[in-house]
Amino acid sequence: MAEFTFEGRETLEKEAKPIGGGAHVLVPKDWIGETVAVVRLEQERDEDEPTEE
Numbered sequence: 001m002a003e004f005t006f007e008g009r010e011t012l013e014k015e016a017k018p019i020g021g022g023a024h025v026l027v028p029k030d031w032i033g034e035t036v037a038v039v040r041l042e043q044e045r046d047e048d049e050p051t052e053e
Contacts, residue, residue, distance in 0.1 A: 006037055013041070 016023040025038060 004039060008037075 012025075012027060014025050014027075016025050027036060
């Protein structure tokens with residue numbers, strides 16, 4: 001696993017939700033126009049493993 005160091009003002013931990021052919025993470029409206037970083041915290045799921053929806 002890689003280690004990252006960020007400096008910032010706020011943090012969130014949310015689940016990425018499916019949308020079209022990708023995924024998105026919603027952030028607060030007052031973050032519009034800000035630069036954000038997204039880091040995947042969990043390992044990739046096995047393709048045969050069922051997902052919870």
